[in-house]
Amino acid sequence: QQQVKQSPQSLIVQKGGISIINCAYENTAFDYFPWYQQFPGKGPALLIAIRPDVSEKKEGRFTISFNKSAKQFSLHIMDSQPGDSATYFCAASKNQAGTALIFGKGTTLSVSS
């Protein structure tokens, strides 16, 4: 049973456009929702994260929107750049000792120049 569902699988966006990636979760005990960016051959790097006490968090061009009732959260990349081309993973976890992150399947983003 997949606990974190991510869509779309791939995304092509024009330079300067907005990239939107969506995730839905099932476990209401999850209370930490990060997004990771991964370039080929590299480990994932934390991009931005949110906890359920807020509905939105913005860091530079990256924004997480969180809808607790719908159990959904999304990543918005404003003014997308070719350098943003990478694979993005959403994840979720419980605030509990030793709890690992559960990852979505990933979205491959290509930003055309």
Next chain:
Amino acid sequence: GAVVSQHPSRVICKSGTSVKIECRSLDFQATTMFWYRQFPKQSLMLMATSNEGSKATYEQGVEKDKFLINHASLTLSTLTVTSAHPEDSSFYICSARWSDYNEQFFGPGTRLTVL
């Protein structure tokens, strides 16, 4: 801050040999370390959770006798792939967290190729 390193970054070995991968938290003490495996164009799959000084907890389907994990200190965890076979070829990534209420920081990964 919050840097995690892995060594080696890339290893090629013959079938039947054992390979050890090190994961170090460079500027913090990691209460918990995690080992993931990632196949090409796929997501990260959790293999095991490791707490310093105790036995690792393995995910269902992961052979604990094949993937030996040692978390001897708060800054070092090792994954040993024993009697490696070509199907073990993958990208192995570790991550670490330093308290119960913090994000995980990932290492750069180790590319294992078994011939």
